[in-house]
Every structure is written in C-alpha cells, then in structure tokens.
Amino acid sequence: MKYKVTNTFFTIMSLIWLLVLFIVVSAIEVSAATLHVGPSRTFTKPSQAAAEAQDGDIIEIDAATYQGDLATWTADNLTIKGVGGRAHLDVTGTTISNKKAIWVVQGNNTTIENIEFSGAKVPSHNGAGIRSEGDGLTVRYCYFHHNENGILESNRPNNEILVEYSEFAHQGYGDGYSHNIYIGRAKKFTLKYSYSHHSATGHLVKSRAAENHILYNRLSDEVDGTSSYVLDLPNGGRSYVIGNIMHQGKEASNNNLFSYAEEGNLNPEQALYVSGNTFVNDRSNGTAIKVVSNPMVKIVNNIFDGFSKTVVGDYQGEAVNNLSNDDVKFVDRDNHDYHLIATSPAIGSGVNPGTAQGISLMPVHEYVHPENSTQRQIVGTLDIGAYEYTGQTQTTYTIGVTAGVGGRISPTGTQVVAAGDDQSFTITPDSGYRLSNVFVDENSQGTITSYIFSNIQANHTIHATFEKTDAPSSPPPSTGFNLDNIPVNEHPLYIDKDGDGYGVGPTPNGPDADDTDPTVTTYDSAMARYGTMEALLNHLGYAPENIIYVDPSCMNSDLKC
Incomplete structure (x- = not known):
C-alpha cells in the first residue's frame, strides 16, 4: 500500500509539472505575437500598436504615410518594420507632445527596419526621429530627414546601438547643437554601410560613446552641405574608423573634417585607429583629423585629398603610410566617385595595418552607394584608401x-x-x-x-x-483658351510648332510659346495642366481624324513637335 501511494504521488506531481510547463510555453507563444499596422488594419497607426505591444512582439507596418503619429515603445525585444515598402512617419507641423521625438524607444533590444522619419521639431530644438532611452537598439534600412536630430541617444551607459544601411539628411535646427546622428554617453556605437549628408550646421555623425566603430560609410557634405564636423567623437573613446568616404564641402562651417576628444577625454579609454579611408576636402583650407588629449593612435593607409593639413594635435603612436596628394586620380571626383583609375599612386601602396586590441584594421568591405556594401577584393598589395583597384574599369x-x-x-x-x-x-x-x-x-x-x-x-x-494644397488643382494658363471649353470634335484641334515654341489650338494660326492669341494655349501651359499631350487629348475625347498635325514632326509618342 505504501508503494502505491508513493507512486501515485509522483504521478500527480509529474502531471502538475507538465501542466506548468505547458502553461509557460503557451504564455511564451502567445506573447510573441505579430501586430499589423496600416490604413485598412485593426491598428491604423503605429502608436496604437505601441500601446498594445508585449515583449517579443513583431510589429509590421504597411507602407503608407502616417501623418502626425507619435509613439512610445516600452516593451522589450520588439522588431518593428515597414512591409511592402518603407512606412513614413511624417510629423511636419505637428506639436510633439512628448517634446522628444517621433518615436521614443524605452524598451530594451529593439530592432527598427525600413521606416522613414521626418519633420520632428520641439521647443528645445532637439526633436528627433528616434530618441533611444532603452538598452540595445538596431536600426537598418531607415531614412531620417528634416528633423532636428535623426537619432538622439540619452546617455545610457549600457546602451549599444547599431545603425546600418540607412540614410540621414537635412537634420539640424541650424544652431550647431543638433545633428544627423547624435549618440550620448553610451557603451558602444556602430555605424555601417550608411549615408549621412547635408546636416544644417551640425555634425554628420557625433558620438560620445565609450567605443565607436565607424565602418564603410559615406559621410559627405556634397556640393552645398554646411556641416560643422563630418565626424565628431568629442569625448574620445576606443574608436575604429575603417573604410569610409568622408567629404568636406566648400560650404562647411568648420576647418576640421574629423575631430577627436576636443571636449575632453571623458571616456575611460583613449585610442583611435583610422585605416583605409578616403578623406576629401573642397574647402578653401581644411584639416583632415584633429586629435586632442594625447590618445594612442594608429592612422594608416588613408587618402587625404585637398587638405592643407592632414593630422594635427597631440597624440601617441603613429600616422604612417598615408597618401596626401591633390592628384589621387579618382574616377570622378566632382561627382563623388572615389574609385581609383589605373594611374593612381594609391594602387599597391598600402601596408598591412595589423590589429588593435584584437580587432583587425584591414578593410574587408567597401561602401556601395546608396547605403550598401560589397566585399573588398584585394589584388596583390593592398591599395591606399577606401576602394581597391581591381583592374576593371567601371563605367x-x-x-x-x-x-x-x-x-x-x-x-x-x-x-x-x-x-x-x-x-x-x-x-x-x-x-x-x-x-x-x-x-x-x-x-x-x-x-x-x-x-x-x-x-x-x-x-x-x-x-x-x-x-x-490650397492652390487650384488645374489652374488655367495665363494666356490661351480654357481647354475644357473646347467643343469636342466640332472643329479640328491643331498641333503645331511655330518659331520658338510648341502649342495646340483650335486654329492653325501659329500656336506659339509667346503667342497671346486667346484661341491658343502654349505647349508648356498644356503640360502644366495635363502632364502629357496624350493625356490632354484623352481628356478632351478627340477623335484621331480630328487632330491635324500642322508640322509632321509633332507626330511622335508624346505629341511634342
């Protein structure tokens, strides 16, 4: 009898444990839900999904413009992504009630993909596309533009941020204190395969993180950019800058392209490793790299094109085997194609850059525009700069x-x-x-x-x-008749070229771009109204036999003479 009771007891306990395990597994499965957002979905706005999201959920946002929608994401381990195209969060003209950002990310280990953020402005002039307030943020395939900051990080000492395959443009209030990307006193920041350009007086990339990895990006003022620094690491830190294209434009507001530790060596480690980059300057005078606070550095195999000074400041270590030359021989310097041509002195002039604290300084990828990368194909001896010459001329x-x-x-x-x-x-x-x-x-x-x-x-x-939008959708031409009032097929529609213009009209008396005859409209006026001549004729319902081409050259696909 004793044996039977004991056996029954263990049988019951086993069933209880199985039941508990089933409940736990079921709870995990239930929590990992996929929430769908879109104009025709149950959640029509991302903010509605943010209010319901639980740890581990996936939020899929249909490609559409979500005007004025703000969200705070509090759950952990979320994946939030645009589907069917890039979802656009446009808050232009919206009062941002949280006074921070379009999205405030407070949960940990959040991944955001394929989202566009624009229009963030707040009274303190630091409105962001994303304000990072949790620990662990990954952003990829996103586009930030016309905010005061693209991404703004909130000095989280355990926060690690990865940004890749993304574009940042036209951020900044204009006072020099807001930037395309601004990372606070985080643990680690990695930026890869991304394109940052046209900040309004601020920096294209600024990071106070203790550790930085700036790898294979295009950071560029372009023709008319007005950035301060292209790259600013104001508190130093252990930093790897490898394989980037960095361009300082003629309108840049600072002499220095890249600044290190200029606001004090506040991070626990001060070490800078710069390898295999292409630095280009179009300013009347410019310095490529300014180093402060006497860090350990290794600056090797970089191209410095157009600079009056290359590396300045106080540092330990070495700046060696860099090419400072105003005739590097790029494929198309004016249009920012910094691949090498066959006669470039950078070809075969590199040296093995070695490692730094266990991390190789050898460039293994190349930036591909826009926001992409490819494997670097080293042929023979390493080339200097961000691109390897492969012997194949690319048109x-x-x-x-x-x-x-x-x-x-x-x-x-x-x-x-x-x-x-x-x-x-x-x-x-x-x-x-x-x-x-x-x-x-x-x-x-x-x-x-x-x-x-x-x-x-x-x-x-x-x-x-x-x-x-308050303008008339189909404004009548400043000269000429109202095309909508032509009696369809009552008389021919003449299409002609006369003198210096094109035109259409109900009479053959020379429709002309300068003609003030009230029976005539100019070709440009017609195009402003209908887009193409074919659309105009379809709108009017003209039968082909009632269209007279005064000039046979008018008979082509767009009906333009």
Missing part, C-alpha cells in the same frame, strides 16, 4: 536629383550609378503641398510618385515641382 553615370519647394525626391543629391544598373526614386510632397509635375531628362511625366531608370547607359536628371 559610371550620374543622375542629377532636384526638387522644388514643397517636397523631395529620395534618394537625394547627385547619384553615381554603375553602367547597366537600375536606380529608383520616390517623390513625396511635404505636408500642405501636393505634387505638381515630375520631369525626367526635362520631359514631363505628370504626377507620378515613383520612377525607375533601368539599364542606365547615360547621364540623367529628375526634377519634381510641388504646389500648395
């Missing part, structure tokens, strides 16, 4: 990207693209504006919101114009 072309007041084209700035590649663009109006027209190689495309150049074999341009 590149440029795409000039410009936008009028009221919107933007992404990616921004002149794009350098390899022959045969594709390049896509997204056109987005600002709050209070709408898209008016998009011109590709000066040809109107109408109000398209995206465009792809395929198999690129020539230089191109893309330009967008915008208008305020």
Whole structure:
C-alpha cells in the first residue's frame, strides 16, 4: 500500500509539472505575437500598436504615410518594420507632445527596419526621429530627414546601438547643437554601410560613446552641405574608423573634417585607429583629423585629398603610410566617385595595418552607394584608401536629383550609378503641398510618385515641382483658351510648332510659346495642366481624324513637335 501511494504521488506531481510547463510555453507563444499596422488594419497607426505591444512582439507596418503619429515603445525585444515598402512617419507641423521625438524607444533590444522619419521639431530644438532611452537598439534600412536630430541617444551607459544601411539628411535646427546622428554617453556605437549628408550646421555623425566603430560609410557634405564636423567623437573613446568616404564641402562651417576628444577625454579609454579611408576636402583650407588629449593612435593607409593639413594635435603612436596628394586620380571626383583609375599612386601602396586590441584594421568591405556594401577584393598589395583597384574599369553615370519647394525626391543629391544598373526614386510632397509635375531628362511625366531608370547607359536628371494644397488643382494658363471649353470634335484641334515654341489650338494660326492669341494655349501651359499631350487629348475625347498635325514632326509618342 505504501508503494502505491508513493507512486501515485509522483504521478500527480509529474502531471502538475507538465501542466506548468505547458502553461509557460503557451504564455511564451502567445506573447510573441505579430501586430499589423496600416490604413485598412485593426491598428491604423503605429502608436496604437505601441500601446498594445508585449515583449517579443513583431510589429509590421504597411507602407503608407502616417501623418502626425507619435509613439512610445516600452516593451522589450520588439522588431518593428515597414512591409511592402518603407512606412513614413511624417510629423511636419505637428506639436510633439512628448517634446522628444517621433518615436521614443524605452524598451530594451529593439530592432527598427525600413521606416522613414521626418519633420520632428520641439521647443528645445532637439526633436528627433528616434530618441533611444532603452538598452540595445538596431536600426537598418531607415531614412531620417528634416528633423532636428535623426537619432538622439540619452546617455545610457549600457546602451549599444547599431545603425546600418540607412540614410540621414537635412537634420539640424541650424544652431550647431543638433545633428544627423547624435549618440550620448553610451557603451558602444556602430555605424555601417550608411549615408549621412547635408546636416544644417551640425555634425554628420557625433558620438560620445565609450567605443565607436565607424565602418564603410559615406559621410559627405556634397556640393552645398554646411556641416560643422563630418565626424565628431568629442569625448574620445576606443574608436575604429575603417573604410569610409568622408567629404568636406566648400560650404562647411568648420576647418576640421574629423575631430577627436576636443571636449575632453571623458571616456575611460583613449585610442583611435583610422585605416583605409578616403578623406576629401573642397574647402578653401581644411584639416583632415584633429586629435586632442594625447590618445594612442594608429592612422594608416588613408587618402587625404585637398587638405592643407592632414593630422594635427597631440597624440601617441603613429600616422604612417598615408597618401596626401591633390592628384589621387579618382574616377570622378566632382561627382563623388572615389574609385581609383589605373594611374593612381594609391594602387599597391598600402601596408598591412595589423590589429588593435584584437580587432583587425584591414578593410574587408567597401561602401556601395546608396547605403550598401560589397566585399573588398584585394589584388596583390593592398591599395591606399577606401576602394581597391581591381583592374576593371567601371563605367559610371550620374543622375542629377532636384526638387522644388514643397517636397523631395529620395534618394537625394547627385547619384553615381554603375553602367547597366537600375536606380529608383520616390517623390513625396511635404505636408500642405501636393505634387505638381515630375520631369525626367526635362520631359514631363505628370504626377507620378515613383520612377525607375533601368539599364542606365547615360547621364540623367529628375526634377519634381510641388504646389500648395490650397492652390487650384488645374489652374488655367495665363494666356490661351480654357481647354475644357473646347467643343469636342466640332472643329479640328491643331498641333503645331511655330518659331520658338510648341502649342495646340483650335486654329492653325501659329500656336506659339509667346503667342497671346486667346484661341491658343502654349505647349508648356498644356503640360502644366495635363502632364502629357496624350493625356490632354484623352481628356478632351478627340477623335484621331480630328487632330491635324500642322508640322509632321509633332507626330511622335508624346505629341511634342
């Protein structure tokens, strides 16, 4: 009898433990939910999902613009990502109630992917796309623009931040105290394969972290950028700067491109390792690297192009085997293509940079524009700078990207693209504006919101114009008749080129860009209204037999003479 009771007891206890295990596993499975956000979803705004998210959840946000939505993320181990394209958090003109950021991330170990942040402004002039207040943040494939700060970190001593494959542009209040990226007194900051440009007087990258890894990025003022420092590590720290392109523009507001420990050696370790970078200066005078507080340094295999001074300040260690030359022989310096051509003195001039505290200083990747990377292919002896010459000449072309007041084209700035590649663009109006027209190689495309150049074999341009939303959507031309009032098919529609202009009209008396005849509209006026001649004719419903081409050259795909 005693044996049977004992056996029954253990059987019951085993069942209880199995039940407890089942409940625990079930709870874990239930907690790891996927929350969907989108205009047609249960959660129509990211802030609604943030209020419901539990530890370990995945939040998928449909590609759309979420106007004026602010969120605070408090759960741990979240993955938040845009799906079907990049989700856009646009708070332009919004009063930010938390006085911090579009997203305040208070949970630990948060991953954010494929999100666009814009328009953050607060009374203290440090409004951010993301304010990092937890420990552990990964940001990838994101785009931050026209905020006062892109990412702002809140001096968390155990915080480790990784940013990769992301773009930062046009951040800054303009007072020099807000930046594209601003990392506080964190434990570690890593920036890889990213593109930071056009900060408003602030720095392209600023980090007070105890340890920094700045690897294979393009940090560039471009033609008209006004940054202070391209890279600022104001409290020093153990820092690795490897394989980057850093460009100081002619409008830069500071002589120094890269500054180390200028605000005091407050971090416990002071060591700087700079290997295999390309530094370029277009300012009238400029210093590549300014070092303060006597750290241990190794500065090796870097290109310094256009600088009056390369490395200045007090330091221990060595700055050796760097190329300081105003004729490095880049593929296209003016358009920021810093690959080497066959006659470059940088080819085969590198030395093995060795290691520093167990980390190799040998560059193993190269930045690929925009926001990408590739394996560095070393042929023979290492080359100096951020790019290895492989013996294969790569043909590149440029795409000039410009936008009028009221919107933007992404990616921004002149794009350098390899022959045969594709390049896509997204056109987005600002709050209070709408898209008016998009011109590709000066040809109107109408109000398209995206465009792809395929198999690129020539230089191109893309330009967008915008208008305020309170303006008439179809303004009548300043001269000419109202196209909507033409009696359809009652008389022919003449399409002609006369003198210095193009035009359409119900009479053959020379529609001209300078014509003030009230029976005529100019081609440009028609395009401003309908985008293309084909759209105009479809709108009017003209039968083909009632269209008269006075000049046969008008008979082409866009009906332009």
